[in-house]
Amino acid sequence: MKVLIIGGGGREHALAWKLSQSPRVKKLHAAPGNAGIAQVSECRPVSAEDLPGLLALAKELKADLTVVGPDNPLAMGLVDLLQQHGFRAFGPSASAARFESSKVFAKEFMARHGIPTAKFGSFADSGEAQKFAQTIHGPCVVKADGLALGKGVIICQSPRDSALAISQMMDKKVFGAAGERVIIEEFMQGEEASIHALLDGKTYKLFPSSQDNKRVGDNDTGPNTGGMGTISPVPMVSSALMQTVEEKILKPFLRGCAADGLEYRGLLYPGLMLTREGPKVLEFNARFGDPETQVLMMRLESDLIDALEAVVDGRLADTTLKFRREAAVCVVMSSGGYPGDYAKGKPIRGLDDAAKLPDAQVFHAGTRRSGNDIVTAGGRVLGVTALGADLRAARERAYDAVARISFDGAHCRKDIGGRALRFMESNPGSECKA
Ligand SMILES: Nc1ncnc2c1ncn2[C@@H]1O[C@H](COP(=O)(O)OP(=O)(O)O)[C@@H](O)[C@H]1O
Ligand SMILES: [Mg+2]
Structure with missing residues (x-):
């Protein structure tokens, strides 16, 4: 089948990378994509927010499935538009995407249906x-x-x-x-965690836990960013806690949708605060997290296209998601100055060298090709991601790969996964499997 991916960041590279491994995906396209996505698909220069342009592209390519990465096109109704024209698309309708695009809508829904939140x-x-x-x-x-x-x-x-x-x-x-x-x-206090679930309107399937690091500097200092690095699994999320998340959040979410006459099909990612009174929802996101997707795709063993199609066709109950037991760590390399002003067009060195490391994968976020070079083109440039037998091994490998890559002004956090490792040291037996 022919698949079209909308977006051009690290999340979309991770999705494209995983989809490109499927024997069922014969041709992969992306709009607008980036230099990394171009290694596994054919990129078209159509913006992720140009709805008429994307519809025309889906028609031209005769796309069998369009996978929408970012939040804006979902909120603008891209999935609705494609479906009105007979195209299959992965992602919630604009009406269901309100869980992310309106915090008032999401909070009032949670209050109405007894979902724990601040x-x-x-x-x-x-x-x-x-x-x-x-x-x-x-x-x-x-x-x-x-x-x-x-x-x-x-x-x-x-x-x-x-x-x-x-x-x-x-x-x-x-x-x-x-x-x-x-x-x-x-204001709530606690550790944050990201839970990703596929929903087909009737049922849900969970991904393993993951955790982002939003602040630009080590030890959570400096301004917030789009995300500077992720780990999966999160040792602070025990399997008992995961069960609580299902009982107190996902099941009431589906029941609430049914009661309100809403259908949610796509990826739902509640951001959680793990408080002393239990997990509480900080917010709902209506799409895959970035850079959470990078670690989740490294751990996903089963075919992503089967899962996405099952969501679109409402047959998720018959689908199983299989994950590797290994842990994954993603370290974001960003442009100096990000999240403030930063320079673009800096040549990136060492990508081939990093690619030689087994079980490491460099996902591109803000990159583009310029002649023979791959150059920086955004604030977050790369998501350097690795698998390892446990978090410690995954982290070492990810930082080994980072050390092989350089560009002018490159910045990364040195402490991704550090808090999780300290938690595991002081809580023996917390080594979690999901
Ligand atoms: N009630 C809260 N208590 C403590 N921290 C919060 C609270 N709400 C949000 N935050 C912090 O702000 C960040 C961003 O908030 P969030 O609701 O996820 O909105 P968005 O991702 O749309 O900016 C959270 O990841 C968390 O660190
Ligand atoms: Mg958030």
């Missing part, structure tokens, strides 16, 4: 939001309702901070329409 208020009026915020003493979190490029969440230490955050979002409209409504919620 206590909150939602506001469309800045005066009311201000009044509520002044009643909160300790820290709180102010969140813009809509998609805000990962910048719409502000952790506030005092009523003064929250007053400022609310006025920025609601009065000054720094996030445009995304800030017309806000959530103000309780």
Whole structure:
């Protein structure tokens, strides 16, 4: 079959890499793709947000399945559009993608269906939001309702901070329409974890746990980024905890959708805070995480195309996802200055050398080809990913591969997986399998 992948980041390279191994995928295309995706598929220069252009491309290629990577095209209704024209597409409809594109929608759904999440208020009026915020003493979190490029969440230490955050979002409209409504919620403490599940409207299948590192600097310092590295599995997520996630989050999610007349087909990735009272949902994402996908695809043993088709066709119950027992670690190499301003067009050296390491895979995020070179073209440049017998081995191999690669101004965190290893040392027996 012919598959078209929408997007051009590390997540899409990992999906394309995995799909390219399927004997059932005869031809793989990507729009717009990047230099790494181009090694396994044919890239077309159509933006992931150009809906008419993507529909025309699906028609031209006679794509049997279109896999939508990023959140924006989902929220804009790309899956709906393709389906209206008779094309099969993987990803939720725009209406179901509201779990990610509207935090107010997601929180109200969780409140209605008893899914554990931080206590909150939602506001469309800045005066009311201000009044509520002044009643909160300790820290709180102010969140813009809509998609805000990962910048719409502000952790506030005092009523003064929250007053400022609310006025920025609601009065000054720094996030445009995304800030017309806000959530103000309780601050939670704990370890974060990402849970990925495929849903076909009736049932779900889980991926192993994973964990991202959002801050740019070691020991979680500096500003937030799109994600600087991931591990899977997460030793803090025991199998008992995974069971709680199924009982308290995924099953009520499906029941809630049925009660509300919503159908969710695609990948659902709840971001969790593991609090002392149990796991609570920070947010829902309506697509694969980036860079979580990089570690999950390394561990996925069964054919990805079978799983994606089962979701689209509503036959997930008959499908099994098989995973390797090995652990995986992904270390992101970013451009110097990211998430602020950074230079582009820097030649990347050592990719071939890194590719020689067994069980290591360099996924491209922001790269492009320039003559004979592969050069940097984004903030996050590469997701250097490796498998190993356990987290320690995977981490060593990932950093071995990183050491072979260089470009001007390259930055990476040196501590990906470090907290997990310390946790395992102080909790013998926590070595988790999923
Ligand atoms: N209630 C909360 N308590 C503590 N930290 C939070 C809370 N809500 C969000 N955060 C922090 O902010 C990050 C981003 O919030 P999230 O809801 O995931 O929004 P988005 O990914 O859309 O920016 C989280 O990963 C977490 O670190
Ligand atoms: Mg998040």
